[in-house]
Amino acid sequence: MNWEPWTGCSPYSEGCKYCYYYGPYSKRYGQNVVVKTDKFDWPIRKNARGELCIKGGKTVATCFATDFFIPEADEWRKEAWDMIRQRQDLDFLILTKRIDRFMESLPEDWGDGFDNVNLGCTVETQEIADYRLPLFLSYPIKRRFIACGPLLERIDLSQYLHGVDHVTVGGETGREARVCDYEWVLDIREQCQRAGKTFWFKETGSRFKRDGVVYKVNPYKQHSMAKECGISFG
Ligand code: SF4
Structure with missing residues (x-):
């Protein structure tokens, strides 16, 4: 289940x-305009019968059309943390390209992390991985994973894998998407196997290179094509 407390974004890295979301949302709201959505309070909202709209036990993924740590949301994020704190019965999955804003974005009672927050740091290239992942690993977070997406080149994650539970990999989506090479995906998979970490090949992206051939993949087939490769584990 997704929760989009705010929407709108601006490019931050390669x-x-x-970005698929930056495009459509920039058209709808004006470029770089970040706005609260009408689902802002969704985790604590109740229906007419007085029941919580989101039943307990679910995983709630946030901010797919924005970034949880975007500066424009600094004030709203305090309320978002509050809602996350109240819903200990939900598992919140937060994915970010702005991990370097993490420490200044925390609630006062964060301590060594909330049990119900699983934080994912996105990396796209080796340079970005070497900048973000040492920061990511140095922060107080109870549950971490790495999301290679869009994967733009071969990345060596081996020195960082000890500190995370899981790695996901995906290609880029869109008309101008850059190629995702299956060899790079397999390479990360092997690193995860060696380190004993779980691995999920989530999507191929729109331009997927395999055995020297670049395939144009329809957005609706990118997940299933990745699944058909049969290389995810854990
Ligand atoms: S941070 Fe995420 S949502 Fe924002 S522009 Fe970049 S890829 Fe898009």
């Missing part, structure tokens, strides 16, 4: 260049 992987944002052809």
Whole structure:
């Protein structure tokens, strides 16, 4: 289940260049305008019968059309943390390209992390991985994973894998999408196997290179095509 407390974004790194969400939302709201959505309070909202709209026991993934740590949301985020704190019965999955804003974005009672927050740091290239992941690993977070997306080149994650539970990999989506090479995906998979970490090949992206051939993949087939490769584990 997704929760989009705010929406709108601005490019922050190499992987944002052809961002699917940045495009459509920039058209709808004006470029770089970050706005609260009408689902802002969704985790604590109740229906007419007085029941919580989101039943307990679910995983709630946030901010797919924005970034949880975007500066424009600094004030709203305090309320968002509050809602996350109240819903200990939900598992919140937060994915970010702005991990370097993490420490200044925390609630006062964060301590060594909330049990119900699983934080994912996105990396797209080796340079970005070497900048973000040492920061990511140095922060107080109870549950961490790495999301290679969009994967733009071969990345060596081996020195960082000890500190995370899981790695996901995906290619870039869109008309201008850059190629995702299956060899790079397999390479990360092997690193995860060696380190004993779980691995999920989430999507191929729109331009997927395998055995020297670049395939144009329809957005609706990118997940199933990755699944058909049969290389995810854990
Ligand atoms: S941070 Fe995420 S949502 Fe924002 S522009 Fe970059 S890829 Fe898009």
